[in-house]
Amino acid sequence: MNPSDPFGTPEPVQALSEAIGKLVAQTGPLRLMHLCGSHEHALNQHGLRQLLPKELKIIPGPGCPVCVCPAEAIDQAIQLAKQPQTTLVTFGDMLRVPGSRQSLAQAKAEGASVRMVYSPYDCLKLAQEQPTQTLVFFAVGFETTMAGVAGLIAQSLPKNLYFLVAGRYMPPVLRLLMEIHDETIRGFLLPGHAAIITGLEPYRFMETQYKLPSVVAGFEPADVLLGIWMLLKEIAQGTAGLKNAYPRAVRDEGNLKAQAWITQVFDLKPGVWRGIDLVEDSAFVLREAYRDQDALRALNADPGFPAQGHPPGCQCHRIMLGEKQPTDCGHFGQACNPQNPIGPCMVSPEGTCNSWSRFGIRSL
Template sequence: MNQNLNIAAFNSREIVSRLAEDIKSLSADMAPLKLMHICGGHENAIVRHALRQFLPAHIQVIAGPGCPVCICPVEAIDEAITLAQQPNTTVLTFGDILRVPATKTSLEEVRAKGGRVKVVYSPVDAIKIAQQEPQQTFVFFSVGFETTAAGIAGLIRSGVPENLFFLIANRYIPPVLKLLMDVHDESLQGFLLAGHAGTITGLEVYDFMRDEYRLPCAAAGFEPVDILLAIRKLLTLIKNNQHDVINCYRRVMKNTGNKIGQQCLSEVFALEPGTWRGIGAVDNSAYQLKDKYAHLDARKQFNCKPSYPPQSFHPGCLCHRVMLGEVEPQDCKLFKKVCTPGKPFGPCMVSAEGTCHVRYNYSEIKINLS
């Protein structure tokens, strides 16, 4: 079958409407319940396609800490800023992180004042740039979850130029679910898992949700039909008192994940406790370069610690509570008033996957369901 036809089916209004009717019928006699997704890509798709309007009022889907730019610890951005201001050192990173407010400034503002910061579209670009200027020192500031970390691990294992170093701020998703369960005090009934992260890890890493918390999880893709299929499956599991961890993204994701990617991650990185901005320390969630690769670790090779203490949020900003799913963006007094994509006060307003940014851009979309 033509690949374009496949994708068209996952965006079909007819199929979306049928799924919405199935969900309405399935949940008619169910008590109010709350599902959480942990992927900024899911929030973008849910809001952009107005999928919450297709759900019954008693079925909530709330946004969790799924935006990698949003949860990047302010301490790491402060370190990148410090490095960018050092002589003969250039920080390479992805575009979204540039505008994220750190303690005193942002990478974008530092660049405007003469700091050396360059946007790349792939870690491979960082290698090419370092090879072109061997007398210059380059530091790749790596932000993201398992998918980004696996790519970085693969490059490092293959060998990189001597003048290229890494400032690692990647995070591993599964452990944060335990923290979210504590925060919400058992008020969550299921999770939508990020399909792209699952392509690396597979599903076994989430078995603790079934075994310890007896809560169902469904890995979902990013088209409207993907998401509603996963919601319908979660509701079916909840109704039948089942607690499985299931794959609703089989066209891309294997239950066992990507073994080569897992091997690269295991060889290059160790998992240690790490801070998630707005959430706090999460055990075994921070990727750190192993001692074998300490010569590439910017934190060990340079003085990148700023002279000032970190401050994660502007006074009045509720990004931390938005990321935990405790409040909605509109509950923040700064939202849409002084905090906008053009002038973000918090990290959730910067990235296209940030909950505040998504709600700012698409909150007025209305769907005619007749």
């Protein structure tokens, strides 16, 4: 928490949790879902569920880009990292994600060339510094990250820089959730970071088609509680508005320049969300104009074996859809832990199982 941020101080938190208590007394027991690993992280890091009435449950959804990255993409990344004169560059989170046979960290320990960066723009420098080396950026993330990647790709790039793209677009998975969910979820907390890029419009179908309230929320304690309170207000008054509780970062129309970059560079195709399924129009893929930079087309990324299926006994798919909680899974905290993750929700600090494990959460 940033102590200088008023959204992280005790006073607004206190006021909001009291206001939430009053609204829940009116609405009765209910379940809300968030779609963002950073929201689960904020809830756990600050112990926010301790401040909510017992009748109100905040259910974690599928919102961790590292977790939903399919094993096939990891296998391809490892295959590339093992090529001579080739370095695979990615975010630190990706290193321990299990592929079908091993993780990037294990491949690295065996000599594969893997480098960690903090910004996609670091690849540009690496590629310029090592003109004889093939650099492949393994791009994983939701629209917030992919906007930066698109901005990079839209520049004129060194010939030795390629992209293995496994980014995912959030709104279609919410549509999928709406089609299969059990109708006990009464509202959705929308991801503030993703909405900085897209704005509110891609979520309008929640209001018009499904008639359920949804609110974009930020990540400091009072931001999260404000989002919850605004959802409860919609529910209490019987409305289904699409609202923005994070106006200090999110403009309703989003970041138009970032949207233009994304549209210029990426097309949306059906894509596998690990643990969930194939989701229509949810995978960012490079457009034809950028085929020379596309590692899948320009380099040999075929590991030569099919991606391994779902780990036996793992409940991640049902956890990501809000049907189960981590402690319902027999592997949780036993064979599956942050050090040796079995399922996708345990691999990244933003994954629900990982977060519950690190912060000692045992129930909603």
